[in-house]
Amino acid sequence: MTPPPTYFGLDHYVGRTPLLRLKKLSALTGCEILGKAEFMNPGGSVKDRAAYGIITDAERRGLLQPGGTIVEGTAGNTGIGLTVIGQARGYRTVIVIPDTQAPEKIEQLRALGAEVIPVPPKPFSDPGNYNHIARELAAERGGFWANQFDNVANRQAHFGTTGPEIWEQTGGTVNAFVAAVGTGGTLAGTSQFLKTQNPKVAAVCADPYGAAMWSWFTNGNLDTDDGDSFAEGIGQGRVTKNLEDLVIDKAYRIDDQTALSVIYQLLREEGLLLGLSSGINVAGAVRYALEHGPGLTIATILCDTGLKYRQKLSNPAWLTENGLDPDLPVESVFA
Numbered sequence: 001m002t003p004p005p006t007y008f009g010l011d012h013y014v015g016r017t018p019l020l021r022l023k024k025l026s027a028l029t030g031c032e033i034l035g036k037a038e039f040m041n042p043g044g045s046v047k048d049r050a051a052y053g054i055i056t057d058a059e060r061r062g063l064l065q066p067g068g069t070i071v072e073g074t075a076g077n078t079g080i081g082l083t084v085i086g087q088a089r090g091y092r093t094v095i096v097i098p099d100t101q102a103p104e105k106i107e108q109l110r111a112l113g114a115e116v117i118p119v120p121p122k123p124f125s126d127p128g129n130y131n132h133i134a135r136e137l138a139a140e141r142g143g144f145w146a147n148q149f150d151n152v153a154n155r156q157a158h159f160g161t162t163g164p165e166i167w168e169q170t171g172g173t174v175n176a177f178v179a180a181v182g183t184g185g186t187l188a189g190t191s192q193f194l195k196t197q198n199p200k201v202a203a204v205c206a207d208p209y210g211a212a213m214w215s216w217f218t219n220g221n222l223d224t225d226d227g228d229s230f231a232e233g234i235g236q237g238r239v240t241k242n243l244e245d246l247v248i249d250k251a252y253r254i255d256d257q258t259a260l261s262v263i264y265q266l267l268r269e270e271g272l273l274l275g276l277s278s279g280i281n282v283a284g285a286v287r288y289a290l291e292h293g294p295g296l297t298i299a300t301i302l303c304d305t306g307l308k309y310r311q312k313l314s315n316p317a318w319l320t321e322n323g324l325d326p327d328l329p330v331e332s333v334f335a
Contacts, residue, residue, distance in 0.1 A: 010042050011088040014052040015161045017041060019169040019299065024269055025262075025286055028331065030294025033285050035302040036166065039274070043077070043084040045304035046162075047148075047233075050185050051081030053157025054146050055089060066090050069143035073097070073134035075182070075233040076105030077304055078148050083114040094143065096134040101232055104308045124238055150241035154185035155192075162186065163193025166299045175296040176202035176249075178284040180234040180277055181213045184243035186301060192246070202292075205251040206284025206300075208259075211235035213243075217251040229256050230312065230322065231276040233303070252287045254280045257324055258333040262286070263306065263313070265330040273306040276313060286334055 018037045025033045038046035058064040070086050071094045072079055079095035086093050095109050099118035109116045117137075122128045131149065138145035148154050166174055177194055179187040191203035207214040208229035213236055215224035222237060229235060236243075259279030266272040266282070281300040289298055312318045319326055 009088050011052065011085045014041055014048045014085065016165065019166065020272075020302070022266065022270065022282065024265060024330070025282065025289075028334070029286055029289035031289040032297040033282070033289060034170070034297065034299045035272075035278070035282060036162070036299065037302050039302060039305045041081075042088075043081040044308075045077040045081065046186055046301050047074075047077040047304075048081040048085065049157045049161055050148055050154040050183070051078060051085050051146075053160070054148065054151055054153045055082070055085055055091070057151075057153035057156070058144055058146075059089075064091065064144050068092075069094060069138075069141060070146055071096070071134050071138035071141065071143040072146040072148060073129075073131040074148065076101050076109070076308070077233050078146070078183075079109055079114060079116075080105065080112065082146055083109060083112045087113060094134075094137060094141070096130045096137065098130050102309050103311060105232075108308070148185070149183045152241055154183055155189040155242040158186050158189025159193045160189075162301075163190040166190065167194060167197050170297055170299065172197065173297045174198075174201055174299050176204050176285075176288055176292070176298045178204040178206055178281055178288060178298060178300040180206045180208065180231075180280050180284070181211070181236045181243065182234045182277075184236065184240050184246065187248075188242050188246045191248075195247075202249040202288070203247065204284055204288050205248050206254050206280050206287075207251060208235050208280055209253060209255055212237045214251045214253050217248040226253070227255075229276075229280075231256065231259065231280055232309070233275075234277045234280065250288060252284045254283045254287075257328065258283045260313070260319075260324050260326060261328050261330045261333045264326045267306070272302065274302055275304050275306050275309050277303045283333075290334060 041048035098121040209227035263279040
């Protein structure tokens, strides 16, 4: 007798995303430039992995009980992941989000059933920072504060899934892994796993302007203040718990125009509609390839879909107002 099939709910299908060859950029560099299609996760982003890892870790530790509430401060994607996976496992969510984030993400969170609390953006040093508000709300309501920035279940989720998947999908040939830093979980967990398999795999940070991780990994300080970026969900000004003890081999500053040229090339020639953080990641991979190739296999993260940013990145008036040119050829930004 054939055994009956086994069926699973949505939360079972986080991860195991395809690793896509980015054809033009691979040809441009003479390397294999590969992007992990994280927009194919149930909640539509790489943050589903952290959300699943944080939720299941809290369940094991007895911090989440059936019918409980998850509270988190987020730029959006982690909140979406926590809401989608949380509801699939029987939890409610309260999401505190800076009101400068894409309205599409705020609308999606509300449509998914989360209680959404937009707040003015404030630095981490300010008590009004969205993370501090989330922590206080969790305490007031008896909820579980996910604490994605300093909860190392985030990093462990990538050590246990993203890293092994890339190693398997490249047949162990990967030479470098490139990612930007939001919480630090993706870059830290993935690169740490890959280095357990081959210590020569390079861990590479792609940092937007206005963030401090390039300065931290390059100069050992957080002092550099060199502009700003429109990228959402990445850009960190402090060393989170997920980043502690992380060894980085190379860090790059990536400007918004370079990232925009990358995502428009991927849209027009490869059918990929991506957000600006994906462009920063891919640009970092190309920079590393041009400096260290040809012949390398370089993996990075395609974080989420550009549908969440269409009022900006797909809006010619907004692009012109902010001095960004979607028609600038990708070859020219790496010349």
